Amino acid sequence: MMPEFIPMLGILGLSYLSLALFALAKFGHFKDVFKRPPSQWQSRLLTLFAWLLLIISLSTCAHGQGWAYGSILFMGIISLAAMLVILTLSYSPRHLPIGIVTGSVLTGSLLLSGGI
Amino acid sequence: MKETFFRTLSWLHTWAGLLVCWVLLLIFFAGSLSYFRHEMSLWAEPELHRGAFQDYQVDQVANQLEKGQSYIETHSAPNTQRWLINFPTDRSPMLSFAWQLPPEKGQRRGKIEQHTALADGSGVITDVRDSRGGDFFYRLHFDLHYMSAITARYIVGVCTMLMLIALISGIVIHKRIFKDLFSFRQNKGARSWLDAHNVSSVIALPYHLMITYTGLITLMLMYIPWTVSTAYPEDNQAFLKELNPARQTEKASGIQAEQVRLSRLLPQVQAEWGDAPIKQVIVSYPKDQNSQVTFYQNTGKEVTDESTILVFNGVTGELKYASPHEVSATVATYDTMMSLHTARFAAPLLRILFFFCGLLGCAMVATGTLMWAIRLRQKQQKAIDKGEKASRGLRLVEGLNFMFILGLPLGAAAFFYANRLLPVDFATRSAWEVHSFFIALAAMGVWAFFGRSRRHWQLALMLIGVLYCALPILNAFTSPSHFIDNIRSQQWALVGFDIVALLLGSAMLFASTRLSAVVKTLQKPSRKNTATSEKVRRKQPDPSYANELASSSPLEEAKS
Structure with a gap:
């Protein structure tokens, strides 16, 4: 039962990353986090990367669990990740970059160790 | 035309949701708990916990x-x-x-x-011991209780249909669905409640749509029997036999x-x-x-x-x-929908996520009803300020909010306490476990008669929080194995029960302390920005405090 949770942490990290980038692509949230407005190309780039990460996390999930089970699981994970992003943004937006770094380190290390 | 269209839809959203909101909250709450039906049944039979x-x-x-x-x-x-x-x-x-x-x-x-x-x-x-365990919550979410199952299922069916209407109209009127996806502005009065309502609806939207729609499908042959009764006029059994x-x-x-x-x-x-x-x-x-x-x-x-x-x-x-056996596409579709609703296939992690989404559903319904109460109160604020009494409708809505939002978690706690504390040889004990759920619910209703102010919410939340946090202790004293034993013997179902009880309990205690923090902020407006309040969850502070913070009526934005 336990090992099931570990690769899922990686997917959660990826989804968190993706949603955090989506949030940063929005004018208001970017300003809350960095105290300055984003330029237009910054916004576009963030959105692009966010989509990429979202697709990667869905396909990783489906790859590990099969499409039927994986896509259902993905929906659940994305809800949880969205909740975490919202909590970070509304209670301490300055810490979003820390969340992003944690997410990448978590996902990266699991990817390297072959955990996902 | 456009103006009327959106107005009509938001009228529909409000009334479709509000007419049945308390029943919906009960269904969502009991349904979410049923994801852990077997785990709860196991917990309810401590005789089996050893050996x-x-x-x-x-x-x-x-x-x-x-x-x-x-x-x-x-x-x-x-x-x-x-x-x-x-x-x-x-x-x-x-x-x-x-x-x-x-x-x-x-x-x-x-x-x-x-x-x-x-x-x-x-x-x-x-x-x-004789106990219905998790089966009680499972049955409760579509058979209700104290009435015939058929009547209950029609009631649940109507509520589900209205829920589906509310969801779809909600999507249409929430024009900034992606723009505001991550926006939760705290301490902004009614605005915050609207944000909490939007957030809990939108981030689990696929789940809400799925669970509502498949919920209707589970009983579709009961709601729309005529296709079958036309094809098999004599006998329903013939249809079932051909089906499987x-x-x-x-x-x-x-x-x-x-x-x-x-x-x-x-x-x-x-x-x-x-x-x-x-x-x-x-x-x-x-x-x-x-x-x-x-x-x-x-x-x-x-x-x-x-x-x-x-x-x-x-x-x-x-x-x-x-x-x-070879199944037709129709049967396969039906089967997939059934299994999505019941989640019998879900491994622990997915089960937890379903439960989480279910709680978000509770939050969605609860914030909706709380906003309704706030809006009613805002409309009458001037009259109330002059010393008039709040209207009967407002008192009813606030009372029912108090009863259901606090009474359901209290009822569940009462059920578990009854399970462990009623004597084992008591003849109708499993029935009395169920009665204690409803007694607790009714008790909150009675409480609401005497007061529904912020202070009462705070007290009630504290009471429920303490009861939940004490569940692991109760378990330690009334079953052969306590929390640490269960970790050692890797009984994750029992460990999980304790953890979830602790988490829910702490969330409610947290909400209760936040309420007092808000009370203090209200007295010292200068410190307004330092106080935070957790409003995303189901256990929530009082609607009327939000009202005091809201000077204008940002709620109208959503009604545009």
């Missing part, structure tokens, strides 16, 4: 079948209708032997007597016959399934000429509700039927 847990062992199956059959044969009454042998699974890690007696007059199903084997094979546990030939068992012939040894069928089962785990073996009409033996496979994570079975003749041991 009975075991894993499924392929090489033991033949032995266990033989033992089970002999045990049932020697202990059951001669007129037994079915034998059941349940093998250990992940969610119910125990081997049990059971038999079902013929139904008594006026009852549809006969009583099932179940004995659980000790893991070391030294005997069985026969004395288990395996589901039909022949009637008992009344002629005695020698029952086949179950372990003798095992080689045939293994030839079909290999070493795939067996979940259950059922013998219908044992020792009758028409006896039939059915093996159920443990299908694990497949997204299906259809069981994989093998049916044998109970006398000759001849294989009569093996699934899966």
Whole structure:
């Protein structure tokens, strides 16, 4: 039962990353986090990367669990990740970059160790 | 035109949602808990917490079948209708032997007597307290209680339909669905409640749509029976038989016959399934000429509700039927929807996520009703300031909010406390466990008569929070194994129960302390920005404080 949770942490990290980038692509949230407005190309780039990460996390999930089970699981994970992003943004937006770094380190290390 | 369109839809959203919101909250709450139906049932039978847990062992199956059959044969009454042998699974890690007696007059199903084997094979546990456990919450979410199941299902069906309407109209009127996806502005009065409502709806939107729609589908043949009754005018059974030939068992012939040894069928089962785990073996009409033996496979994570079975003749041991039979696309679709709703396939992690989404559903309904109360109060604020009494509608809405939002978690706690504290030999104890749920709910209703102010919310939240946090302690004193024991013996279902109780309890205590923080901020407006308040969850601060913070009516934005 336990090992099931570990690769899922990686997917959660990826989804968190993706949603955090989506949030940063929005004018208001970017300003809350960095105290300055984003330029237009910054916004576009963030959105692009966010989509990429979202697709990667869905396909990783489906790859590990099969499409039927994986896509259902993905929906659940994305809800949880969205909740975490919202909590970070509304209670301490300055810490979003820390969340992003944690997410990448978590996902990266699991990817390297072959955990996902 | 556009103006009217959106106005009409937001009128629809408001009324479709509000008419049935408290019933919906009950359905969502009980439904979310039912994801842990078996875990709760296990918790509710502490007699089984020591010595009975075991894993499924392929090489033991033949032995266990033989033992089970002999045990049932020697202990059951001669007129037994079915034998059941349940093998250990992940969610119910125990081997049990059971038999079902013929139904008594006026009852549809006969009583099932179940004995659980000790893991070391030294005997069985026969004395288990009478409790409905998780089945109560499962039944509650579509059969309600204190009324006939049919009436209840029609009520639930109407509520579900209105819920679906509210969801779809909600999506249309929430124009900034992606723009505001991550926006939750705290301490902004009604604006915050709207944000909390939007956030809890949108981030679990796929789940909400899925669970509402599939919820309707589960009972679709009851709600719309005419297609079937037109095609099969005489008899519903003919339809069921054609739908699934395996589901039909022949009637008992009344002629005695020698029952086949179950372990003798095992080689045939293994030839079909290999070493795939067996979940259950059922013998219908044992020792009758028409006896039939059915093996159920443990299908694990497949997204299906259809069981994989093998049916044998109970006398000759001849294989009569093996699934899966070819199903049409319609049946496959229906099956997928069923399984999505019941989530029987979900492994622990996905189950937790479903539960989380279910709680978000509760939050969605609760924030919706709280906003309604705030809006009513804002409309009457001037009159109330002048010293007039709040209108009857407002008092009713606030009272019902208080009763249901606080009463449901309190009721669940009362149920679990009753389970452990009522005497074991008390005759109608399982009924009284259920009564205590409703007594607690009613108690909150009575409380609401005497006061629904912020102070009362705070007290009630604290009470419920403490009750939840004390559940692990209750468990430690009233069952043979406490939290640490369960971790050591890796009983994650029982460990999980304690953890969830602690988490819910702390969330409520947190909400309660936040309320007092908000009270202080209200007194010192200069410190407004430092106070935070958790409003995303179901256990929430008082609507009227939000009202005091809201100077204008940002709620109208959503109604544009």
